[in-house]
Amino acid sequence: MAQYFQKFTDILAYLETLGLFHMDLSLARISRVLGHLKLLDPPFYVVQIVGTNGKGSTASFLAALCQAHGLRAGLYTSPHFVQPTERIKVCGRDIASSMWVESANYVRELGPDLTYFEFLTVLALLFFKAQQIDVAILEAGLGGAHDATTAVRADIIAYTPIALDHQNILGQGLASIAKDKACAIRGKAQVYTVDQYPVAAKYLAKACAKEGIILGSAPILEPSLRDAIGLFGQHQYVNAGLALKVFQAMAQDLKLGVKRDLVELALRQTFIPGRLQHVAASENYPDMLLDGGHNPHGMQTMLQALRHKVRPQAIVYAGLADKDWRAVLRILAQEFRGAVPIYFPSINNPRAASAREVCAAWGEKQIDAPLTIGPLLKQLRQAHVATFERPVLVTGSLYLLAEIYALFENLLVAPNLPGSIWTDTWLKSFGKEAFLLEP
Numbered sequence: 001m002a003q004y005f006q007k008f009t010d011i012l013a014y015l016e017t018l019g020l021f022h023m024d025l026s027l028a029r030i031s032r033v034l035g036h037l038k039l040l041d042p043p044f045y046v047v048q049i050v051g052t053n054g055k056g057s058t059a060s061f062l063a064a065l066c067q068a069h070g071l072r073a074g075l076y077t078s079p080h081f082v083q084p085t086e087r088i089k090v091c092g093r094d095i096a097s098s099m100w101v102e103s104a105n106y107v108r109e110l111g112p113d114l115t116y117f118e119f120l121t122v123l124a125l126l127f128f129k130a131q132q133i134d135v136a137i138l139e140a141g142l143g144g145a146h147d148a149t150t151a152v153r154a155d156i157i158a159y160t161p162i163a164l165d166h167q168n169i170l171g172q173g174l175a176s177i178a179k180d181k182a183c184a185i186r187g188k189a190q191v192y193t194v195d196q197y198p199v200a201a202k203y204l205a206k207a208c209a210k211e212g213i214i215l216g217s218a219p220i221l222e223p224s225l226r227d228a229i230g231l232f233g234q235h236q237y238v239n240a241g242l243a244l245k246v247f248q249a250m251a252q253d254l255k256l257g258v259k260r261d262l263v264e265l266a267l268r269q270t271f272i273p274g275r276l277q278h279v280a281a282s283e284n285y286p287d288m289l290l291d292g293g294h295n296p297h298g299m300q301t302m303l304q305a306l307r308h309k310v311r312p313q314a315i316v317y318a319g320l321a322d323k324d325w326r327a328v329l330r331i332l333a334q335e336f337r338g339a340v341p342i343y344f345p346s347i348n349n350p351r352a353a354s355a356r357e358v359c360a361a362w363g364e365k366q367i368d369a370p371l372t373i374g375p376l377l378k379q380l381r382q383a384h385v386a387t388f389e390r391p392v393l394v395t396g397s398l399y400l401l402a403e404i405y406a407l408f409e410n411l412l413v414a415p416n417l418p419g420s421i422w423t424d425t426w427l428k429s430f431g432k433e434a435f436l437l438e439p
Contacts (some may be wrong), residue, residue: 004108008097018116027144030118032150033111039125045135050144050184051160053298054239056272057162059139061243065267067137074128074136081405088124090131117141121148141328144184152368156244159193162200163297175199182207192216194238194393218245228264232276233305271414274401286381287391292398296327303335312393315342318400321353329361346370349399373403
């Protein structure tokens with residue numbers, strides 16, 4: 001086998017040449033490589049998570065449920081914030097970069113034409129096989145019909161809420177997006193979904209009927225379990241409810257008992273960065289809430305979770321040009337215009353919407369030199385060190401959050417203490433002004 005890579009940084013350089021955002025919608029390449037590796041039908045249980053928002057949280061809840069019940073779980077998610085190693089985990093831990101070289105050389109040899117996402121998908125499945133996992137949880141990257149994770153046999157396919165996103169690729173309108181995502185339904189997989197918009201529900205039902213599959217419904221998490229969740233927001237009850245429904249179906253297939261105390265432990269310990277994540281103030285940076293509300297549905301869901309809980313002191317927003325950032329701005333304006341200052345940093349990403357254009361769309365004077373996120377946060381800390389009683393909400397593109405995580409890599413690791421920071425004690429630490437008290 002040719003030695004394309006000698007060290008992990010060689011792999012990163014190669015991935016860079018593939019282009020993080022390059023897509024070539026086809027399953028032919030990855031199917032060929034997985035067929036050679038005998039991984040089209042892997043020797044472990046497979047759950048695919050498809051949808052628009054909530055995929056990462058649902059996958060993380062499910063992985064925690066598996067691990068709490070003694071299963072070795074492989075978790076494949078996207079995107080990453082700092083390093084691609086974040087995308088591939090076994091039993092809650094990243095596959096160390098030192099273990100990547102041999103497998104990456106093998107994948108490169110077999111699939112010189114694989115895209116960025118396909119390359120990492122094959123790598124993840126190779127790692128999972130080598131680690132002798134019991135179950136793989138694969139988060140779809142984009143759509144369903146041609147997503148790399150759809151090339152693999154699935155035992156269960158789980159659908160999170162389907163909403164508008166990636167319209168430049170999947171087609172305009174919710175019907176086009178739902179139709180594409182429904183095409184992930186295949187074989188003899190069990191299929192479960194949360195409540196969907198009617199048009200999305202129609203396409204899921206149609207795809208299931210074509211395959212002779214009964215479409216299962218995943219209820220919202222029962223009230224008695226909600227206090228156990230360590231992630232904040234009522235939308236997490238939906239995600240956790242879907243994960244629990246899938247786990248119960250999986251446990252039945254694997255003849256595994258589901259124990260309530262272990263379910264509570266799993267819900268409490270689930271952690272995923274950038275989902276209303278609290279970052280305590282430091283000498284150089286203000287108290288922050290980080291959330292990747294990168295599309296209209298995600299922004300509405302996040303703001304609904306904050307409403308009547310915390311009113312931010314300020315908002316920092318940046319989006320991608322190929323997302324519907326204008327609709328996101330309208331949602332922010334309805335909630336905060338004239339009440340909370342908003343700042344628009346520049347982000348180092350070729351897909352980023354211009355900070356000047358976003359600022360102009362908001363209705364402010366164009367800024368001469370948009371700041372990057374680090375200097376902006378330092379300015380906010382210095383300007384308001386004595387007056388900031390509430391957190392700064394940093395939201396929008398996940399690539400905006402990635403620039404924060406590059407400054408604080410420890411934020412990608414679950415906190416030592418289990419449980420939610422969203423307690424009355426924590427909320428009251430911001431003082432009475434932190435609350436929106438209207439009913």
